[in-house]
Amino acid sequence: MSPKDLTPIPKAPGRHLPGEAGIWILVFGDMVMFSIFFTVFALAQSQEMQVFTQARTLLNPWFGLANTILLVSASWFVATGVKKFRAGGSGNVQLYFLLGLLCGVGFVINKVFEWGEKFRAGITPATNDFFMYYFIFTGIHLVHVFLGLGVLTYMRGVSRRATPGPNDLRNLESGATFWHLVDLLWIVLFAILYLAR
């Protein structure tokens, strides 16, 4: 049993800002940027409805479904890990971050197969406007996933320390907030690229 098992980290009473204020500036900045992407895509689609509708039939929605479930599950692992760490944690808190990390790796592998399938079929960003947006948006999102995997690796390291430092909880909350951003952006991308018209 580590010392961490015996000392729950007290939660401040009242409303609580998870993580650093700076991470929320980054999160909202990214959300604003992506909301512009979503709007540009929707406007382009309304101009070329037939092209977009036909191109969408070339996407394999099963990849999108699997990736959404992977990211949502990764978020569950990460949120549960933070909750358990805050509650004083037991030795297996790091396992939640590891499983979240593995779900994220699963997302990347799935994406490689999905893009590979497109390239083999001769579909590239130059094919039409739909695929230009598809590759740009999912590519920018994939960069976020890679950053998130780095963050989760760091979080796992923090949660493995025998004695938690004074800023550990705040750092874990900041990291988790970034990971959930990766999840929420994908939820919208899945809807607009694969499912909606």
Next chain:
Amino acid sequence: MLSARALRATFRRIDSITCTWAILVAATIFSFCVGTGARAATTATGYATITVLALAFIKVWLVGMDFMELRNAPWPLKYLYTAWCIIVCTTLVVISTV
């Protein structure tokens, strides 16, 4: 073998984060069925689009409230996030259906 008491104890242990996860997965599968069904049918795609977009932003809102812990965060942050969900969802629905 699981007794009724053990089952009740198991359900009591399920926390709100896990409930949110279950709702997110169920909503994802439902959206998938609506979206891919509409793709095949070509009719009523307007309603399918509204359903898919509305569900997506409800999911995003739940991720914010329960996973990002905004439900108990300072209210400007909580309402800014909620406003983003409503504004972006409405914009996309209007552009996609009008």
